[in-house]
Amino acid sequence: MSKRVFSGARPTGRQHLGNYLGAIKNYVALQTEYQCIYSIVDYHALTTLRDTSELRHNTYEMVLDWLAAGIDPKGTIVYVQSHVPQVTELHLLLSMVTPLGKLTRLPTFKEKIQQQPDNVNYGLVGYPVLMAADITLYKADLIPVGADQLPHLEFTREIVRTFNHHFGDVLVEPQARLTEIPRVMGLDGVNKMSKSLNNHIELAAPPDAIRKQVMSMVTDPARKYRRDPGHPEVCNVFAMHKIYSPDDVERIEGECRNAGIGCVQCKQLYAEHLVAALAPFQERRAAWAKEPDAVWDVLADGARRATEIAAQTIAEVREAVQLP
Numbered sequence: 001m002s003k004r005v006f007s008g009a010r011p012t013g014r015q016h017l018g019n020y021l022g023a024i025k026n027y028v029a030l031q032t033e034y035q036c037i038y039s040i041v042d043y044h045a046l047t048t049l050r051d052t053s054e055l056r057h058n059t060y061e062m063v064l065d066w067l068a069a070g071i072d073p074k075g076t077i078v079y080v081q082s083h084v085p086q087v088t089e090l091h092l093l094l095s096m097v098t099p100l101g102k103l104t105r106l107p108t109f110k111e112k113i114q115q116q117p118d119n120v121n122y123g124l125v126g127y128p129v130l131m132a133a134d135i136t137l138y139k140a141d142l143i144p145v146g147a148d149q150l151p152h153l154e155f156t157r158e159i160v161r162t163f164n165h166h167f168g169d170v171l172v173e174p175q176a177r178l179t180e181i182p183r184v185m186g187l188d189g190v191n192k193m194s195k196s197l198n199n200h201i202e203l204a205a206p207p208d209a210i211r212k213q214v215m216s217m218v219t220d221p222a223r224k225y226r227r228d229p230g231h232p233e234v235c236n237v238f239a240m241h242k243i244y245s246p247d248d249v250e251r252i253e254g255e256c257r258n259a260g261i262g263c264v265q266c267k268q269l270y271a272e273h274l275v276a277a278l279a280p281f282q283e284r285r286a287a288w289a290k291e292p293d294a295v296w297d298v299l300a301d302g303a304r305r306a307t308e309i310a311a312q313t314i315a316e317v318r319e320a321v322q323l324p
């Protein structure tokens with residue numbers, strides 16, 4: 001059996017540059033070698049969303065982003081998490097071997113408590129257990145994710161070991177696969193780029209919106225005046241030039257250090273390169289958007305294929321746990 005790849009993303013908005021550089025790039029690259037399964041994890045979105053009216057729309061928009069980025073639904077399975085309900089059963093069974101303290105000590109949980117102190121729900125605490133169920137339901141070996149997900153992945157590995165220790169060698173211990181830019185910073189230059197922090201650049205944003213957002217990016221904080229020398233190694237814009245301006249990056253670095261170029265000019269250049277780099281993606285996206293039925297068909301077909309694998313794993317798990 002060829003190795004399986006699994007990953008998921010929350011339908012909380014369109015995909016952004018951080019999602020692309022940290023995860024989607026690998027989703028696409030891994031398709032040539034592995035059986036890939038990518039999920040729109042709508043249950044996970046419910047841990048932070050109170051208004052669910054956007055869920056369907058966001059799901060559709062995210063699939064468009066994935067297809068435009070190069071995910072090939074002929075080979076790759078793309079499906080909505082809640083369309084394969086076996087995950088809820090595995091989530092419950094995994095929760096029985098999960099020490100509560102492990103969940104409440106996770107840095108991601110502590111962050112969420114701070115972000116939404118009035119909505120610390122049971123699902124939020126159990127988020128990593130559901131993620132472990134997502135992954136293990138498909139016996140996935142490789143998990144392309146951003147660096148923010150590493151604690152969750154380590155948790156999954158531990159829970160697999162515990163489960164297999166109790167019930168036999170049923171589940172597979174997965175490994176993370178990072179890109180070369182596993183943590184893209186937001187426009188604020190302080191936090192990880194996140195849909196929910198609204199510090200992001202959407203891949204599908206119109207060119208003028210991209211330009212405006214790039215111009216709002218925080219640069220080297222020590223560079224107050226135009227004449228001050230800059231420090232490219234701490235500048236978020238320079239980090240992006242390394243990716244989107246390969247031909248100019250050495251010149252920009254030198255001119256930043258000797259104040260030959262100002263931050264405004266530096267950002268204008270980045271904005272133009274980014275707009276150009278996203279143009280082919282945006283064209284492919286527009287082509288898919290003309291056929292919404294085909295997009296929903298991708299998800300229906302994905303759910304059918306995912307369910308075949310999920311049903312098999314659940315049968316093995318139930319047997320191992322000796323459920324009557």
Ligand code: ATP
Nearest residue numbers: 009010012018022145146182183184193194195196
């Ligand atoms: P939300 O704020 O709703 O949690 P998000 O922007 O964090 O949204 P997710 O759907 O949670 O996006 O993450 C999807 C994938 O993208 C995950 O693999 C995650 O690790 C990765 N990812 C998210 N943000 C970044 C980032 N700034 N840099 C690199 N990878 C990222």
Ligand code: MG
Nearest residue numbers: 010148194195
């Ligand atoms: Mg996230």
